Amino acid sequence: MSQRVSIRSTAKMKELMGFYYMMAKAAENDPNQKIAWITSGGPVEILHAGGVIPIYPENVAAMAGTLKISDEICAIAEEQGFSRDLCSYARTDIGSALSGKGPIMGTASPKPDFLVCCNNICGTVTKWYEELQRIFNVPLIFIDAPFQYGIKDRPEAIDYMEAQLRRMIDQVGEITGNPISWDKFMETLDLADRAVKLWREIQDLLQHKPAPMNSFDTFIHLAPIVTLRGTQGCIEYYETLKAEMLERIEQGIGTLEKEEYRLGWDNLAIWYKIKFLSERFSQHNAALVVSTYTRSFCYQAEDRDISNPLRAMSADYLAGYINHGLDFRERELYQMVKDFSLDGLVMHSNRSCRAYSFGQYELARTMEDKYGVPVLLIEADQNDTRMWSDEQVGNRIDAFMERVASKRNKNIA
Amino acid sequence: MSSDLRELIQPFAKVHEDLYYFAKKAKQEGEKVAGFLCTYSPQELFHAGGYFPVRVIGEEGGTPLADQWLQPYACSFAKGVLNLGLTGDFSFLDLVVFSHTCDTMQNLAEVWRRRVEGTPIIVVSTPNLNAGEIALTYLKRELTRVKEEVERISGNKITEERLLESMKLYEQHRNNMNRLYQLRQANPSLMTGTEMFTVVLSSFLMKKEEHNKLLENLIKELENISPQELKKPRILVGGSVCQAQGFIQSIESAGVVVSDDDLCMGSRSYVLPSMHQGEPIDMLAQMYLSRIPCPAFHKPGYDPAESYLEKVKNGHIDGVIFLQTKFCDPYAFNYPYLRKRLEQEGIPSLLLEVEQNQPVPEAFRTRVEAFVETLNK
Secondary structure, three states: OOOOOOOOHHHHHHHHHHHHHHHHHHHOOOOOOOEEEEOOOOOHHHHHHOOOEEEOHHHHHHHHHHOOOHHHHHHHHHHOOOOOOOOHHHHHHHHHHHHOEEEEOOEOOOOOOEEEEEOOOOOHHHHHHHHHHHHHOOOEEEEOOOOEOOOOOOHHHHHHHHHHHHHHHHHHHHHHOOOOOHHHHHHHHHHHHHHHHHHHHHHHHHHOOOOOOOHHHHHHOOHHHHHOOOOHHHHHHHHHHHHHHHHHHHHOOOOOOOOOEEEEEEOOOOHHHHHHHHHHHHHOOEEEEEEHHHHHHHOOOOOOOOOOHHHHHHHHOOOOHHHEOHHHHHHHHHHHHHHOOOOEEEEEEEOOOHHHHOOHHHHHHHHHHHHOOOEEEEEEOOOOHHHOOHHHHHHHHHHHHHHHHHHHHHHHO | OOHHHHHHHHHHHHHHHOOOHHHHHHHHOOOEEEEEOOOOOOHHHHHHOOEEEEEOOOOOOOOHHHHOOOOOOOOHHHHHHHHHHHHOOOOOOOEEEEEOOOHHHHHHHHHHHHHOOOOOEEEEOOOOEOOOHHHHHHHHHHHHHHHHHHHHHHOOOOOHHHHHHHHHHHHHHHHHHHHHHHHHHHOHHHOOHHHHHHHHHHHOOOOHHHHHHHHHHHHHHHHOOOOOOOOOOEEEEEEOOOOOHHHHHHHHOOOOEEEEEEEOOOHHHOOOOOOOOOOHHHHHHHHHHOOOOOOOOEOOOOOOHHHHHHHHHHOOOOEEEEEEEOOOHHHHHHHHHHHHHHHHOOOOEEEEEEOOOOOOOHHHHHHHHHHHHHOOO
């Protein structure tokens, strides 16, 4: 089996995130420090500008998944009547909120002073946050980001977002008692913008052969861009990571001894099986070098008006991969195939995520038929281990890699 | 029930022979038919554009074609309608209208657009934020866009006058349906829930002009019947199931009467405020935002238990049965809270998971019977 050269920056990220969680925990007992729970696609810049500590139930749920304690916490929500068919992140988080059990030093996240829910990632968060509002009895700021069916985003939807974000700036100021100054907000947007650009650059460095890290690494290094977007610490971290990646490229360090095949990933990670998947693909000398999931945190609208940062921000928050219809997604996937020289795509058909997953069968067929890209569909769940089988998935990966290899050989011949 | 009444209900029952009996008949007579997948599509606009709007519903049976495009964890409604789209059974439709409610509907519209050939589609991007000026402004612009789309596809200009006429017709229909619901709430012995749901189902599948006439005759007759004491327990059903009739029949065979509902293809479609004077698109937008919100939407300050508790109180309901379509997330998320609130009021409830494309399973009835026994009335 191939040997991996570990990424030094990981230690720095653990330090950064550890410090952040410590601050968040301490804030729980500090009446002057407000805490907000927010969705991963939510406009966190406004919270940072307002001095509010953001907590991401999705991150926390993923941590529980990685630590393999999510099944147990989900069961707590299920006992209260939440169907097992519901999103496993939502069940993990609700179970954690109800029981106080969680992945941060064994406890649940610090309690929120208010909630921010933006539905640009799915409609599930709408329901999930309504439940959190009932549990904690705190204000809920809801940002409705209309799904964009066409390739070009609609101006009326951008206007709608802009009006909602403008209102949110006022609402956050009212809750904290300190109105957010426009200068501070602009400064935060600039920091966020720089971090987003860095995160995109880092991922684009994986176009290099061999890729200096793989998608399983990017799943891990995603935490700061999600959580700390709009802070100086986030930029510093990604500058370090970028420098390390450039160094690895310089030295020809990849993630496999021999990178023979390059694959793309679609949908959320399967948190409790990262190691298994990484090893199985490595056995075939296949590296996962790009994913629609980690790229979702650096989408910027195509025709953003940079002279009007709030307007640009409003457009950006509509612009993500999963807030778009299938023509957009097809275009993105094919672009990934070209930019990253992919030999195939792995699509995680994620039982928890209807928003991300419905349409994958259609996209898979299109990628195969129209572009000749082999696609592997893995039926699984981001956090719920109860339907996973190592053997079954392993066999499917082996068969898929045979298909990829035989296509390569045909192309060479 | 008297034979007179039975005769009055008969014409509605045509939909049991063929859901699209009326649509196909209209089509044969040269009219255009628009199929809509959700009660949030502004039917008034499509009516004013010269279409006969009918609700698209799946049918009983497997969905082998849809299974190729949607995962096993997609709801039976999405699969059912997509399957009929793919088999060509919906080819009598001149237009298909989707509304953005849940994640499944949003992607279903996309799969449909790319795989079902022939019929033009329109997606109404309803705001998922269901209150306030900001949402209203957005919805007005969206409805204006939809109006222009309908004009472009149909070739018919939707004048203000025409739209107001359609809105008036729909309002009259809502008033009639509300009246029927009120009569039955006060006097559930008037007709069974099964009969009621024949009327309800047909209300989404018949022309409003025709349905209004039949309704008004029925209401006149019912208004003359004096209340009888009803010894059976009264049940309220809630959920997202579209064709509730089979389930209701099965529930009633356990010795209860389904006297009210909180179904989206039921009373919730008809609880809407009256229109006031104003610009039609504005009135339409305000009206849709004042509905009891679909569970997929967020309405700040709205408590989903409210409408349940109100109906329970006003209709002297003895128990609630949730008809929970499997994989219908918005409803499933509301359930634990609703159950708790009902429990606090001393109202027992039962959750039954259903598939919309399958016949009522034997286990369903067994569980209803066990539940009814606990109601001790």
